[in-house]
Amino acid sequence: MSNLSVLLKGKIGSLFLNFEHTFKNDGITILCGPNGSGKTTIISVLGGFIKNIETRIIFNGNEIKDIDKYTHYKRPFGIMFQNPILFDHLNVEENLDFVIKRQKSKSQNKILISKEYLINHLELTSLLKRSPENLSGGEKLRVVLARTILKQPNYLLLDEPMSDLDLKYKAKLLIFLKDFNKQFKIPILYITHSIEEISQIGDQIVLIKDGKKIDSGSVTNVLNRNSFIDLIGKFEISSLLEGIVVNYDQMLNITTLDLDGQKLIVPGLPGNLKNIVRVRIRSRDILLSPSRLETNITENELQGVISSIEIEDNSAFSELVIRLKNLKNNEKIQKIRSRITTYNLKKMKLLINDSVFIYISSVSIDRQAYQST
């Protein structure tokens, strides 16, 4: 199995980097951490642009050192920097050709991804003859992404590519990246701290703080861990649930998901029948009750058992983790987080191992977070 194994040690400016991780060679790996934690530095080191630190980078069995064969302009990575740049003296098509020309001279790289594929999928046809100076942020980003991919890289490194993009573009581009990743089997390292982006396209996630790795694993697992919550703050805490599409009601435009035997109704059509989809639910959008409510106030009622309760100091809130009942008796355990006031927790007299009923309005299920896997 060819992975990207990375060991980086050294001081860069005020940051002391001491990072070790083996990135998987498929899927999309998220690199997440606060500003100044070293995310961008890691990409710059991988690209060979920061040299004066200790590195051991092993990719596809070869050690990538700063020697002629792997000097910074010969590395097999496609890098999109945080501040994406097009060459202003070339039009859009010439910008794309810039990398194609330089790729042709290297015979060992097969051309997997064609210019036409990217022009079609990133909707660049009308932009080709335009000057980069007249492009909007979203248009520029698509061109830069296309140019980066045209390098035919063996690993794609994207540094917060969508940070200043409007939602409409963002959703489209995330779907493109996911499909691209699956179709061409080119692994992606994706830097972001946007929970939408993480839950939508991430397979694996690595958390970094002050130059050190603090946690890693699959996105569905890590998002429920305290390490992740400490990093992004409590307000945005949410849970990712996976379910299989079992029914779509065309009239009402709603989809029923099967969550290990329980039903969850979500708006729209997140995926085809029998596909697994992932939805994100914020913990502040969840209502709990110790007993079943005879109500139609929400579409969804789930059952679970409280597995942990954390009463926060100096705050009005408590955090509960609830293990959803698995009616199919398979191995899968799905957990959902709930954030309620400590006042309400005491009023309902909830304790660990109590059974609870969970009420979720379909409106609060994040439509952006749909993803078929």
Add this chain to the structure above:
Amino acid sequence: MDIFYHLSSDIIAILITLKLAIITCFFLALIGTPLAYFLAFKSKKTKPYIETIVTLPLVLPPTVIGFYLIIFFSPETTLGKIFIMLTGEQLIFSFYGLVLASIIYSLPFWVQPLQASFEKIGRDTIWTSHSLGAGLLDTFFNVIIPLSKKGFLTSFIISFAHTLGEFGIVLMVGGGIHGKTKVIAISIYDHVEQLSFDKAHILAGGMLILSFIILLTLFHFNKRTVVRVK
């Protein structure tokens, strides 16, 4: 008769001046461009020292530069001896002495606009080019140079105009020898000294119009690019 003699000698001075400016700019491109690149991207600790040396000709009185160059170019120095060995004539009061002096005093006029232009391109653009597989020279010729067209034009025009107009150093180092080192600025001085104001008018007026056109072209071009960027 007399007026024709002077006119033709003025034409020779004009030709010498243009030749001097063109050759100077050619060498400035060769020397000043890598220097500007080094100052923009490579130097860190040495930058203020190199910048100071490059900028010195801008603030020193021309007579100070001229004085040191006369000493430096004299047949007793190594440089002077080498030049005599190669050409059989001495460097001082020769056309090539004039070229060397022009390169030195016009250097800041070439380096500064270009350095600013390189710095505007920034590190990210260069990193992007490398990450797309373009090597160092490839990036320099196909990304940096085309992106600093404006900087090159500014450097060229200002250095060219500055070389045309220099008087003090040229007089000290070249001596104003007719047909050899006598440039327009010295011709005008000679005409005024001889009270031939009519001839001085022709040359001075010509210089005024030429300088006006050069600067107008420069500012027009720069203004247009600024508007287009916005």
